[in-house]
Amino acid sequence: MNDSACFHCALPVARDDEFQVEIDGDLKPVCCPGCKAVAELIRDTGMSSYYALREAPQPGVGRPADDATEWQLFDREDMISAFADLGDDSAEATIYVGGMYCAACSWLIESTLGNRAGIISADVNPVTHRVRVHWRPGNIGFGEILATLAALGYEPQPLVPESTTRPEVTEQRAALKRLLVASLGMMQVMMFAVGLYAGDYQGMDDDMQYFLRLVSFVVTTPVVFYSARPFFAGAWRGIVSRRPGMDLPVSIAVTAAYLGSTYATITHGPATWFDSVVMFVFFLTLGRFLEMRARHRSIDRSIALSTLLPNTVTRIEGGIQNILPASQLAVGDLLIVRPGDSIPADGVLVDGETTVDEALLTGEAEPRRRSSGDALIAGSINLDGMIQMRVEKTGSDTTLGTISRMSERARYARPAFVRLADRLASYIVVAILVIAVGVATYWYFYAPEHAFVITLSVLVVTCPCALALATPAAFAAAGTRLAELHLLVTNGNAIEVLSIATRILFDKTGTLTRGKPVIVATQVFGDVYDEAQCLRIAAALETVSSHPIADAFDVPNNPITATDRRIVIGEGVAGTIDDRRWRLGKPAFAATEDSTQAISAATSVYLDVDGKVVARFDIDDEIRADAASTVQQLLSMGLSIGLVSGDNKEAVQSVARALNIEDHHSNCSPDDKLNIIHSAQDAGQTVVMVGDGINDAPVLAGADASVAPVHGALLAQTNADIVMLGHSLATLTHGIRLARQTMRVVRQNLGWAIVYNATALPLAAMGHVPPWAAAIGMSASSLIVVLNALRLSRFGEA
């Protein structure tokens, strides 16, 4: 091994000169023939600037799929009509593109597809990971479009057309319109306001003053009734649920100022406050918009769930095999599932024998043997046998669907301190209203002609605008910076929790370890064959198997080929090389005369020739390179670290020893893990769970905050509060530091907002602050809060 990383996918490269690609005159190392093909495709289509422009190579992302023939199925008439909207001579479809991370990806996809003959347009939305393709079926096939995406190293998945626009899009469009109306309205009204204030000093015709007030009224009206509508709706919800939020005083101030100004306009009163109203609404709408954008960056849950399932299924009807879209599956269908495919629905195995990998669903790392009559779970992977199954449950009725619903429910049970913060906000709001009423009452008896103006100033000055912006602005800036650090926040509360976390619990497989088997030790018996020969022979035998263990035996350009290869399900593989019969597998399968002791925690596989044992391979899951340093840093940051795993005691102990983790639990079911979390929480600790796998989804949701690495099961990512996009654990420590800094900024902001309000409130209550000054003061305090928050977006830069 050496230190170079693949030019395309950033995975480590075994040998520099093994696979190379010439880009801009330089030879770049790549890790495998697949990456070589993708890099050459990108170069040959003139897209080399992709490499210069992408934010950072994502290790392991963008590696090509092994099999391209699957896509040809999508050229069939019924498949196209299932996924595409057909026009007269053109068709349109939406494709979900897995593995897309930055704007360079979207440019690469748009340009590559756009250059193909027959494609009218291809629009990529990197936030939702969707491509909308518009093409002429006469010139290019749907399957070819999908194959092009797959050849670039992405994972395309055609989506069934949706009848309505998705809710996030509708929400963003409405918010944009509101923001624009508020900002244009503010600019106009401020312009008229300058005229009116100048008129106050230099003198102005009554007619002109009346006219300017009237146009201010005309412009302010849509701002109040259109842009500010969400605040009224929120205030009403707060009243109905008896939990008044920030929206209530905002609504009262806006309504009072608007009605008061309108009254003053009609009656030629002394002053209007339309400028205060629009400025107020604009800043609040801007804050809401930024907050919404941060929220939408979360990943689409339903898509993540369905990517575990195959796109197409093979159904048997009257002895004839029919390929159809998975969405058309019905209960009672008889299906054929090939080795290596995932199982599309819950059902019963009818014919055949196989082993299935249910690791994502049950947490069981060992593949399970299944024969006729056994139950099969949707989303698990059929490893080595061709089987027939009968469908019993589809879609959301399946175990996969149930698990996802369960964790959905767990998400809604929020930690107690969030509810406390909500209650506190209600008290502040009630206090503001009580003070305003008190001020109004006092001035009504003391100087009734000033009562309205002063009460309005109090409401505007104490407007929780800076208070309301303090947190979302800091969180939005932190969220953007975290995304740049390759941590995607899908839940606003997560940053707060991360900053006060006292305990980090790690899952083992796929989190602290790579989740991929590697050979950790080889023991050769006798001196006929050396270690390298044994490995090549084993690799030649394993090429027939799709069992996870086979991944450990990967010898590129293997000169040895085995004939007459055979899989003995659940036991091992056999094959003939140079007229000698070789077997590789469990001790009971291959011959065993082994006196040496395998290192603990590892799975041992034996190689024998004509009944005589030749070598033993100890296979284990490799610990991530940066796991030890990350654990060390987290400890030095004052956090306590724990390891919880469903694996056996030896495996967990060896990892815990290697990483210096004292507190570890093995053989944990999801329930056990949840109990460990709950007992830590009962002891007053704030627990962050780091793990992947669908079986962990309820566990992730039960922790105060959860972090999932992206290569894990996609469902787990979407249940996690934070998704790690990179393959480096070190991002977690950056994330915690940034979260702590974020909370410092939030506290500074809240402190400033409180100091400002505490000074301004008495002044306003005494009648020293006119509404326009109150509005300017409010805006300035908001601006300071936002600028302070923006410092976070440069956090950690040199």
Place this chain on the structure above:
Amino acid sequence: MNVLYVLIPLALLLLGGAVWVFFWAVGSGQFDDLDTPAVRIVMDDDEKPPDRPEP
């Protein structure tokens, strides 16, 4: 100053027009992706595929 009685309503009409155009643009999906356009300008689309011998 009387010209203001004409100019301000005219400005309001233009404002209304601008809002209408923006609403149309939002409705037709032109603002659905707010991230890519910001970086698209730095990407070269005029790079030509290198000549490749016919296989």
